[in-house]
Amino acid sequence: MFETTPFAADELDSYFRRIGWEGDRRADAETLRGVHLAHSRAIPFENLDPLRGTVPSLAPSDLIAKLVRDGRRGGYCYEHNTLFAAVLEALGLGVTLLTARVVVGAQRFEERPRTHMALLVDVPGEPRPCLADVGFGAPGALLEPVPLTADVEFRGAGRRHRLVHAPHRGPLELWVLETHLGTRGTRGEQGEQGASGEDRDGDWQAQYAFTLEPFERSDYEVINWHIATNPRSPFGSRAYVQRLTPDGHLLLNGPLLTESHADGTVKQRELTDEAEARRVLDEEFGIAVPDGTRLLP
Template sequence: MSQLSADEIAAYLDRLGVAGPVRPDADALRVLHRAHVLTIPFENLSIHLPGEEVSLDLGALVDKIVTRRRGGFCYELNGLFAALLEAVGFGVERLSARTYSAMRGAFTYPLDHLALRVTDAAGEVWLADVGFGKHSEMPLRYAERGEQSDAFGTFRLVETTEGELDVLLDGAPQYRVDPRALALADFEPGRWWQVTSPASLFRQALTCSLPTPDGRVTLRGRKLITTDAGGKRERVIRDDAALLAAYRDLFGIALTVVPTVVPAAKTHN
């Protein structure tokens, strides 16, 4: 499967709550980007659910995110979003990015993140990213080097001496983009590492997160973290039925079993 069918486009737009048809212009890109960010959770549950796989196959992405109304992480969310944008007439390039680790004070490895460079019908170029967990609500102007105000903070794109692009949120580095376009299949090594490596944060812990009208709601394992105008609150959900209800009611994710972290086996040389 190489492209979305008309029925899949219609179902995807319905999932986002966006009425079609969609024109490949800047206004439509903003609508689609915002709807995606606010509707589809950032989550890594498939890694920790029996019988589930994380696949970059387009048919599998449609089945998971559109049909089963699940979320995913960057390769899945931006991978499918890119297919939707291409299907309605945008130009899309898939870019490798290295995320910034505050703990190590350095950027990670290539292919750690997938971001999108999108060109609209007027020729304007955008950085779109619906798969970073906490990022911009709207696409960012790719060529703009000044501050870009967004509902989720102030962003800035800074070009490095090597020609890469650093993405900053409120002055803090988020990730570094390699401007060379890749195919979705090129991210397969990154997908494999995130799913299988004992060093992968996705392998080590559960996460499910979604912005709300005035904040964000996140499940990290059994810890429910809610941020809104009243501040930040945390509580642990110990009952399995209550945890499944939280996934359903807060994220629209219907599960029959509680996802459980099973540490990846460490290899020895």
Template structure:
């Protein structure tokens, strides 16, 4: 099988959709449903590799979760192969309401130009990210079944804030501009995220996936299933429960001793 065959199989597609807006929406939605965001392998001591063959093997063949540097790098390769001329950019994550200038460019996103419009695509943001691509249009609200989003331009430069509505209030997810991120930038960001002692990816267990009209979120020992209208939370109390959740809800397996290691990491974070 070629890497494109593996991609089709992982996304549960028999052929590539037409590259109109409906087709692009389907493509990203299948992506966030089929390839989970997560840092399991980092916590198990494996630094992500960004070369094409390694990404295909991990994300498509093995079906393991990855994070933005892996998922969006591979997604951009697919979009380019399909003729969309995808561009990579680095975003500043703002989940804790920090000022933009205090946050590093640590998240990788994608844009494309189509129909005279710039579009944001992002299949690798674990903190409540978009399920479908959205145009760079200021103040327009995009309802994506589970969550609502909007983009706001920054007043003093050419950057944009991506916001998500939470309990009736708009909260920043990240800030970005259209400066190109090159492969060297991705390697630096990937190395920092996977090895720096202050990186959240070395502290907290995080796995998320979209499942139809639900968002599945595993954060340490807390597992939640959230839709637009309700949210159910389970506190994981045993290694077997964690092992089964990873397998049943996120579609990949770890060895029991690995599940035990991941379980212990959340001892004081419930």
């Protein structure tokens, strides 16, 4: 189980104000879903610290200062999910830290290293744990947690996901999170569909693959440092920033700004001016760019 220094009451209050959560603070499935969605909508994904040559701190106090009290910053997966895990623990939920291979576009899953952080959450009274993840920087990210159940489609917050098993070498089952690329479901709606076919309105795309082997905070200190400092890491070479909008998803990937809307329309434009890039992050992403950060190549 994940263990960290408990948040003080004022820190939890600050976190819930930051994400706009005014609901109950219970250790139950409804609270987990609501807080997960509120966090995903409120705090953007961004890699500006690695981009300017700084390794992000995963210390709870530093995460509170940056992602919560600053109010104008975000972070990448280790920051988001370390913070979220501590919040869930404070609510009385059990959390196991997992590490996944991001496999979007991969021909073979084994080609990708385990560099993504996800969470397995035990909810009192629920028959099975849930996969939770507020730090996956992609349009196919979970907006609400999904039960750890294979071959069942889950619809939540306008997105469709399922978990499937995939063959691999090793004693543990390999789970794969997939997202649907076709029409989107509606918020709170859940349905079932076999993973073997019978889909008429689009394709499923693998997002990441993971086993249920638990990881520790010390493991993420190493992985975080590697991703932030390796010259081959994409997070140190170009800006990668995303946030949810009321109508869809906004992504800055290097100089390319992409707006994806719920009706399926996509608009793209290339930013060519550093001042414009800073203005876009300020006005459209709600992010204050730290001094010394160069956003465009």
